[in-house]
Structure formats: structure tokens, C-alpha cells
Amino acid sequence: MNSTQLYLVILFLLTSAIKKSVAIYARPGCxxxxxxxxIPYPFGIGSGCHFNEWYAVDCNSSTPYLPAINNLEVLSLNLENQTAKVNVSMISDCQTQVRNSSQILSVDLGGSPFLFSQEHNKFTVDGCGNAVILEQGNLLTGCSTICQNETVNNRSDCYGINCCQTTIPYYLETYSVNTSGLQPRGPDGVCGSAFLVDEGSYSAGTFSGAGQLVCSDFASVDFIPARFESYKCSCSRVEEGSPYLANGCQVVRECGNCTGECQLIGLRNITCIPNPILQTRSKSSTLGVVLGVSISIGVLIITASIFALYKVIQKTKEKRRKERFFKRNGGILLKQQQSADESLVDKTTLFTAKELEKATDYYNENRILGRGGQGTVYKGMLTDGRIVAIKKSKIVDESQLEQFINEVVILSQVNHRNVVKLLGCCLETEVPLLVSEFIPNGTLFEHIHGNSDEFPLTLNTRLRIATEIAGALAYLHSATSIPIYHRDIKSTNILLDDKNRAKVADFGTSRFVSIDQTHLTTLVKGTFGYLDPEYFQSSQFTDKSDVYSFGVVLVELLTGERPISLAKSGEHRSLATHFMLTIEEGEVMSIIDSRIVKYGSRGELMAVANLAMHCLNMNGKNRPTMKEVASELETIRTAHVPSSVQTDIRNSKYNAGEEEELIML
Incomplete structure (x- = not known):
């Protein structure tokens, strides 16, 4: 019985560096x-000599077999091609003499690292008048033959006359052949057969070195690596041995007339190239890689360009947006005022939006110090460590721009110990921002009407605070180059610093007043309870309007009551009106704050009450000036100190030296 040869492609997974020049084909001791x-490694004879059980070889009677694959006989193993030639069974009509009987040959390599090689094997049908199908799952392949009156020995091709061949699918792991289409015997007298065969060892009707094909029980099949991509290691052209073993390659010949394919580095060179199954696609794969890399680079460049362009556009839009806000928030008006008075240029710092966002933790709700009619005040910390108050104004229209810029201009020129100092502003945001020094101890309103005992408001303390406020307003009215009217004096606009000094704040409705101005306004502004009735009726605001509002604050300090009491009715609801009625009725001592009665004599308290009554006169011309008010308060306070200094020192944060300093305001 003749045997046919076939290729079995084996995936070698082992790779290792070869450093020595001794050619080794098997593991030590194998x-x-x-x-x-x-039998080169990864194949091996005996335990411990092979890579795994799929590569185990049994050597029986000097014949090698693969026990893991149905004990197939091994004819040769080629590491360079990653192939193994083995004998396998073939099917023919020699096994049956009954016409139209059916045989099925099935070969299954599933689960092994081997596949049938499409490159080396062909599905072949031999004999005339036959049609045979090879099945692989849902895939079918096959061919048919016709008869011609000539003997098999004269056939020189296999194109359908007495013999036909066809290719097999890629990655073929298993197949079956149905012989129902084979003729028991062709007219040429030989057996009809169907098989996979190594095309290099088969020509039409014959096998190389095997003579004429007759009723053979064996045919050849090719295998290739299955289910994963593999790589091949090889020795250089001047070496021999197994490249899958350390020190396996040996230089056995000189490089000779190498024209470039032989590249010897040192004593040897090892290359790693893709599995031969992928070589048939190398050109298209290379082109695909080049195209893929080119497209990827192109996409990256385009993406980077688009992103860079986007950033440029965003920066341009942001710049224009800030410029638009700067103009809308009164920046042009501020520039005009600075042009008119060059001294304002160095007195007003323009902060950036980014600086103030960082300072307030992006205007976190936890940073809010208070809200008012003009906007919200946040606590912030600048990059230099300064703690500041940042006033975020409400969205303003053009009619309110002058009011805001007016506050900036006024505060930038004021330099008084009892006036909150403006540090700068920001006009490039949606709403304008003012940055001023942070005053830590809250408002006078909170200390008068709150329940905290941390800072007791003794009579001397109240007189000092009133004197400081009056001194600051007198400075604004008469000591500046152009008189400044605050227009919204109230206890919530009086802040206390870390030494509990009074600081006049919130100049949102303030105005410069020239000598020739009539001081008329089209809209009365102020806070109900503090508003001058004369200003309310005539819309004419004067320095005496600030005096009236201060009179209400002075009554607050004297009585401890709120400027408007919802618990009272009629004319007693207004603190100023209620106070004036008690003065007329001679009962003013009944409404003096009980917390200060014990600290002052009746004469001192009545002196303060009489001063407040003059400030609240319904006729503004009969009211004293703030300078006169400040002088009168200083006189009252100086007269009061000797009789109560010990008590006041015990209940306040000031020492005698500080008291004397404050008296000199």
C-alpha cells in the first residue's frame, strides 16, 4: 500500500534569545x-523534551508518531516553514464494491494548535465520473471529474478530466468527505478516491516516489495555527539549530557572497517575522498599516489644529466679551473721570475676573457676608494673602452705571480711618465688582439689636462709635476737595473692625456736589426709617439729609430700638417720630436703653437726646452740620469719661491710651 505525504503547519509559541554558537535541536538529554x-524543539521525544503534549513525539521502531493527533506518522518537521509532513488516511471506492454506497471520512483538529494548510494542500478527486464534497460546518467545497478514454498514467494535469483539485478554506480545523458520489471503478480500471494531499508531492494520478495511485489508504493534509496570531523565530542564513532553544543556533558557514539578505550582527542574527499564513496578505497589510498610520496622524493633526483654533476663537470671544462688559459696566466713564483727574489713575486698581473668582472660590455660597439692595458681598482672599470683601453688584442698566462708577471714584479718593478703604474694582465681568478691605466684626445694627455679649455696648462705647461716625461724615461733607454726601446712612452701613472702630461703608448712592448744583434728583433713594422727610417731599438732597439719617442712628444707639417697629402702630412705628414725641412729653428717659442708663448721669443722657432731637428737626436749615455734631459728641464724651472710665475699660477692648487717641478724632 502506497502512502501519500502532507503538510501539517504548527504554531510555535516559544521564543528565546540565542547567544552561543552551538547548534542544538533538542533539549539537553533528549x-x-x-x-x-x-525532531527539533518544540517537538520532543520523551517526557520533558517537548513544549507541551501537542508537540510530544513517540519513536516506535525508528518511526516517529504524534500521539496527541491520532498517532499520525511524521515524515518530516520543518521549523523554517513551520510545517510537518504526516501520513493520513484517505477514502476511496476500493473499500466498497456496492454502487452508490456511502462512506464518510471525518478529520477533526479542533482544540489543537494545528490547522490544515491552505497554502500547501489541495482537495483532490481522482477517477473519472466522480463528484465529491468536502464539508466544514456550513462551508462546502468540492469538485467533479469527467471520463476520457486514456489511461491514468498518461494524465499530466488535474483540471477535471479523470482528476480535479480545488483549494480549501482558510483556518480549516476539521472536515468530512462523503463518498456517495464516487464510482466504484472508473473505465480506466482504477479506484476512485478523494483526499487532501500535499500538492508538491502529487501530480495527476501519481505521488512522488510512490508510483501510480491505486487504492491507497493514505493521503496528505496541511495544518496551520488556529485561533490566534503566531510569530516565527528562525536562525540566520549562516546558522543551523532550533531558534526556540537558548543557544540553539550555530554558525555553520561563512556569509560568503551575501548580497544583502544575510545580515550578521556579531556572530549571529535572529529575526522574528509574521506567521506564514499572514504573508499572503503582507502587501495589503503593509498598505493598510501605512494608510492607517497616515490617517491616524492626519486625524491627530486635524484634531490638534481644530482644538488650537477652538482655543484661539474662545480666547478671542472671551476677550471681546470682557471688553463689552467693561464698556457696559462703566469702564469708559471711569476712564473719562481718570482723564479729567489724573490722581485717580493710581488710586483705583483694576482686578481681573479670574483673580476674583479664585479669591471667592468661584463665588461659593459659604463665602457670602451679606446681601443688600445694591448687591451681594463675598469674603475672599487675594493671592498675596489679603482678606477682602468683594461686592458683586446686581445686573445694572445704563441708568445705574454712573451710580456704580461714582462709588468707585468717591472711595478711591477717601482716606479716613473711619471710612472703608476701596482696594479696586473689576469691570470685565457680567456684573461689576468692588474690592474693599475686609471689616471682620460685622455691622453696628447686629451689635445693637443682637443678643451677643462678646462686645457689650456701654455708654462710653456708644458715644465713641457715634463720634467716629460723625467725624467721618464731617470729613466727607467739608474736608474733601468736593463735598461728598453719603445719602444712605444707617446702622447696617456702619461696620466694626477688629478693634471695634466704626467704619462707614456702602457709598452706592453717594454723590459729588459742586457749589452750583441744586442737588435735585428724579428718584428719591434711601432706606425707610432713616430717610429725611424734607428730602422725601422736595427730592432735594443736602448735607442736612445725611444729618437726619445720622440722628436716627444716634437714637438707635441711645434707645436700642429698631428704626421701624412692626409691633407698634401709627406714628409710634417710626423710631424718629416716637422719639420726638417722648421728648415733647418729657418721657424720653423711659425709652433709653436699660443697658446704658446705669453708666451715665441724667444730664449726659439728656445731652445726647437733645443733640439727636436737633438732628431730627423737620426743617433741615435748623439742623446742625455734621462738623458741629461731631464737636458736640466729643464734648459730651470727654465729660463722661472721668466718671465711668473704670467700668468702660472693664467691659471693652480699649485701654486708656486708645480712649485718648479716639477722643482726638
């Missing part, structure tokens, strides 16, 4: 031949 067949 045989590298069986009969006339070389």
Missing part, C-alpha cells in the same frame, strides 16, 4: 532524531 527524521 534525542533529536527518530530514524531518518529530525
Amino acid at each position: 534525542n533529536d532524531t527518530c530514524g531518518n527524521v529530525r
Whole structure:
């Protein structure tokens, strides 16, 4: 019985560096031949000599077999091509003499690292008048033959006359052949057969070195690596041995007339190239890689360009947006005022939006100090460590721009110990921002009407605070180059610093007043309870209007009552009106704050009450000036100190030296 040869492609997974020049085909202590067949690693004979059980070789009677694959006989193993030639069974009509009987040959390599090689094997049908199908799952392949009156020995091709061949699918792991289409015997008298065969060892009707094909029980099949991509290691052209073993390659010849394919680095060179199954696609794969890399680079460049362009556009839009806000928030008006008075240029700092966002933790709700009619005040910390108050005004229209810029201009020129100092502003945001020094101890309103005992408001303390407020307003009215009217004096606009000094704040409705101005306004502004009735009726605001509002604050300090009491009715609801009625009725001592009665004599308290009554006169011309008010308060306070200094020192944060300093305001 003749045997046919076939290729079995094996995936070698082992790779290792070869450093020495001794050619080694098998692991130490293992045989590298069986009969006339070389057995190179990863194949091996015996335990511990092979890579895994799929590569185990049994050597029986000098003939190698693969026990893991149905004991197939190994004819040769080629590491360079990653192939193994083995004998496998073939099917023919020699096994049956009954016409139209059916045989099925099935070969299954599923689960092994081997596949049938499409490159080396062909599905072949031999004999005339036959049609045979090879099945692989849902895939079918096959061919048919016709008869011609000539003997098999004269056939020189296999294109359908007495013999046909066809290719097999890629990645073929298993197949079956149905012989129902084979003729029991063709007219040429030989057996009809169907098989996979190594095309290099088969020509029409014959096998190389095997004579004429007759009723053979064996045919050849190719295998290729399955289910994963593999790589091949090889020795250089001047070496021999197994590249899958350390020190396996040996230089056995000189490089000779190498024209470039032989590249020897040192004593040897090892290359790693893709599995041969992928070589048929190398050109298209290379082109695909080039195109893929080119497209990727192109996409990256385009993406980077688009992103850079986007950033430029965003920066341009942001710049224009800030410029638009700057103009809308009164920046042009501020520039005009600075142009008119060059001294304002160095007195007003323009902060950026980014600086103030960082300072307030992006205007976190936890940073809010208070809200008012003009906007919201946040606590912030600048990059230099200064703690500041940042006033975020409400969205303003053009009619309110002058009011805001007016506050900036006024505060930038004021330099008084009892006036909150303006540090700068920001006009490039949606709403304008003012940055001023942070005053830590809250408002006078909170200390008068709150329940905290941390800072007791003794009579001397109240007189000092009233004197400081009056001194600051007198400075604004008469000591500046152009008189400044605050227009919204109230206890919530009086802040206390860390030494509990009074600081006049919130100049949102303030105005410069020239000598020739009539001081008329089209809209009365102020806070109900503090508003001058004369200003309310005539819309004419004067320095005496600030005096009236201060009179209400002075009554607050004297009585401890709120400027408007919802618990009272009629004319007693207004503190100023209620106070004036008690003065007329001679009962003013009944409404003096009980917390200060014990600290002052009746004469001192009545002196303060009489001063407040003059400030609240319904006729503005009969009211004193703030300078006169400040002088009168200083006189009252100086007269009061000797009789109560010990008590006041015990209940306040000031020492005698500080008291004397404050008296000199």
C-alpha cells in the first residue's frame, strides 16, 4: 500500500534569545532524531523534551508518531516553514464494491494548535465520473471529474478530466468527505478516491516516489495555527539549530557572497517575522498599516489644529466679551473721570475676573457676608494673602452705571480711618465688582439689636462709635476737595473692625456736589426709617439729609430700638417720630436703653437726646452740620469719661491710651 505525504503547519509559541554558537535541536538529554527524521524543539521525544503534549513525539521502531493527533506518522518537521509532513488516511471506492454506497471520512483538529494548510494542500478527486464534497460546518467545497478514454498514467494535469483539485478554506480545523458520489471503478480500471494531499508531492494520478495511485489508504493534509496570531523565530542564513532553544543556533558557514539578505550582527542574527499564513496578505497589510498610520496622524493633526483654533476663537470671544462688559459696566466713564483727574489713575486698581473668582472660590455660597439692595458681598482672599470683601453688584442698566462708577471714584479718593478703604474694582465681568478691605466684626445694627455679649455696648462705647461716625461724615461733607454726601446712612452701613472702630461703608448712592448744583434728583433713594422727610417731599438732597439719617442712628444707639417697629402702630412705628414725641412729653428717659442708663448721669443722657432731637428737626436749615455734631459728641464724651472710665475699660477692648487717641478724632 502506497502512502501519500502532507503538510501539517504548527504554531510555535516559544521564543528565546540565542547567544552561543552551538547548534542544538533538542533539549539537553533528549534525542533529536527518530530514524531518518529530525525532531527539533518544540517537538520532543520523551517526557520533558517537548513544549507541551501537542508537540510530544513517540519513536516506535525508528518511526516517529504524534500521539496527541491520532498517532499520525511524521515524515518530516520543518521549523523554517513551520510545517510537518504526516501520513493520513484517505477514502476511496476500493473499500466498497456496492454502487452508490456511502462512506464518510471525518478529520477533526479542533482544540489543537494545528490547522490544515491552505497554502500547501489541495482537495483532490481522482477517477473519472466522480463528484465529491468536502464539508466544514456550513462551508462546502468540492469538485467533479469527467471520463476520457486514456489511461491514468498518461494524465499530466488535474483540471477535471479523470482528476480535479480545488483549494480549501482558510483556518480549516476539521472536515468530512462523503463518498456517495464516487464510482466504484472508473473505465480506466482504477479506484476512485478523494483526499487532501500535499500538492508538491502529487501530480495527476501519481505521488512522488510512490508510483501510480491505486487504492491507497493514505493521503496528505496541511495544518496551520488556529485561533490566534503566531510569530516565527528562525536562525540566520549562516546558522543551523532550533531558534526556540537558548543557544540553539550555530554558525555553520561563512556569509560568503551575501548580497544583502544575510545580515550578521556579531556572530549571529535572529529575526522574528509574521506567521506564514499572514504573508499572503503582507502587501495589503503593509498598505493598510501605512494608510492607517497616515490617517491616524492626519486625524491627530486635524484634531490638534481644530482644538488650537477652538482655543484661539474662545480666547478671542472671551476677550471681546470682557471688553463689552467693561464698556457696559462703566469702564469708559471711569476712564473719562481718570482723564479729567489724573490722581485717580493710581488710586483705583483694576482686578481681573479670574483673580476674583479664585479669591471667592468661584463665588461659593459659604463665602457670602451679606446681601443688600445694591448687591451681594463675598469674603475672599487675594493671592498675596489679603482678606477682602468683594461686592458683586446686581445686573445694572445704563441708568445705574454712573451710580456704580461714582462709588468707585468717591472711595478711591477717601482716606479716613473711619471710612472703608476701596482696594479696586473689576469691570470685565457680567456684573461689576468692588474690592474693599475686609471689616471682620460685622455691622453696628447686629451689635445693637443682637443678643451677643462678646462686645457689650456701654455708654462710653456708644458715644465713641457715634463720634467716629460723625467725624467721618464731617470729613466727607467739608474736608474733601468736593463735598461728598453719603445719602444712605444707617446702622447696617456702619461696620466694626477688629478693634471695634466704626467704619462707614456702602457709598452706592453717594454723590459729588459742586457749589452750583441744586442737588435735585428724579428718584428719591434711601432706606425707610432713616430717610429725611424734607428730602422725601422736595427730592432735594443736602448735607442736612445725611444729618437726619445720622440722628436716627444716634437714637438707635441711645434707645436700642429698631428704626421701624412692626409691633407698634401709627406714628409710634417710626423710631424718629416716637422719639420726638417722648421728648415733647418729657418721657424720653423711659425709652433709653436699660443697658446704658446705669453708666451715665441724667444730664449726659439728656445731652445726647437733645443733640439727636436737633438732628431730627423737620426743617433741615435748623439742623446742625455734621462738623458741629461731631464737636458736640466729643464734648459730651470727654465729660463722661472721668466718671465711668473704670467700668468702660472693664467691659471693652480699649485701654486708656486708645480712649485718648479716639477722643482726638
